[in-house]
Amino acid sequence: MTRLRSWFLAPSWAVMLSLFLAPLLVIVVYSFLTRGAYGGIIVAWTTESYRRLADPLYLTILGRSFWIAALATVFSLILGFPLALFISRSASRKNLYLSLVILPFWTSFLVRTYAWMFLLRDTGLINTLLERIGIIRDPLPLLYNNGAVVLGLVYSYLPFMVLPLYAALERLDPNLLEAAADLGARPLTALFRVVVPLCGPGIRAGLVLVFIPCLGAYLTPDLLGGGKSVMVGNLIQNQFTNARDWPFGSAASLVLMALVMLLLLASVRRDAKGLL
């Protein structure tokens, strides 16, 4: 078997090495090189790009990315937890509700972001409606700000929160809730004292699964955030297009990847411990 197996794995090895790992290696090398006068690359080794990331301007962008991602994650939890709880308790229509949660996630990220542009812009549906009713005279600035970015991220990544929460709630023994009720706990008390602690791994998985893509988001802040709310993803993209500072863009990419991997490792280790 071993020989055939190695043939089976060979094509994916070839693709992963040449089109994923090698490109990452290229930006590792680039991040230690110097930017040329016309935007090219000069082979002069330096850690300048990494030191520049400590500049307050870029630390602000990093901090803002963390803040926006954290807000989006918290709102996803607030919105997603009751939804997951509801689905785990609905007996016959469970699969229907689950599909309703998953379906929009796979139908075009770009279109889903555009839908919010359509709703939020100055001549969009919300402003038009409010003007027609007569509540406002001038359109509210709903689009192109951090709030719109958070909204777009929650909308995009809510399924990532609901699915692990659902998986955890599904395994929960309903007798525990009855026991809590029999002992006099009110529904909300039972929720916070019984359900939430027992769903720890599911909640953590949801938090990580939403926070990671939000931290590295590019398209959502690009379309909904306008120029004012740049996140790390936009910074990286800009270095490779307009600013043409590839070493700096590479360094920023690697720092972002390192953050993502640290978060993943931390959550994996935590839950591995919980299992032991």
Place this chain on the structure above:
Amino acid sequence: MKRSGRMLAIYAGLALLFLHLPLLILAIFSFNVSPFTVWQGFSLHWYYAAFQDPELAESAWNSIVIAIVSTVASTVIGTLCAYGLWKRNSPVLSNSLYLSLVTPEIVTGISLLAFYQWIFRFWHVQLGMHTVILAHISFSIAFVVIVVMARLRTMDATLEEAALDLGANEWQAFRLVTLPGIWPGVIAAALLAFTVSFDDYVITSLVAGVDSETLPMAIYALARRGVSPVVNAISALIVFGLGALIVISERLRAA
């Protein structure tokens, strides 16, 4: 308890509305006569306009070609990979696949761009359909492996052993015993790969050349210029098209 149950149902209903209403509204207004966000009557005008636009037609064609080629390649490669990993895990390969899944798209995109540009120093080709297709194959494989692997885990490994005992060689055991059993999973994976390929904007826009504008790139350009009802019409078509593929894919995975 009953009251809190009803509260929960209302809350969950609102959350589901939040997930579906924006696209529903977008789809409804794609049938609006007026280009403004005021309903003035039903019309297929914007769909007609979308189909008449040569740039949109070309980019849609590019997207379809890219998605089909990369779907076929990544489904074959990913299915073989899942099978190999099912037999015996290779931690380095499966970890790189997971890493490719969690890497922010913008990082995947710029690293591919930097890599291509570096190769072009030695080999005089340019960005185009081929670079986009290679990028799509690369990021689709992990999705295929996960879906096919889930199917393989439901398979009884002793069936193949029985086939080997009865004189089949390894290839025949795979081809005649395991593959028919995981077939629904393979098709589901292919539909998923098609969807992620057809939909990708971030990576594609970075590694595309002048002749390889895709439909998401065209939509992005239109959306940037301001909201056009034509975009609503294409968006509705994409959502329904991809939505149908995903429903079929989910059915097959559950089958």
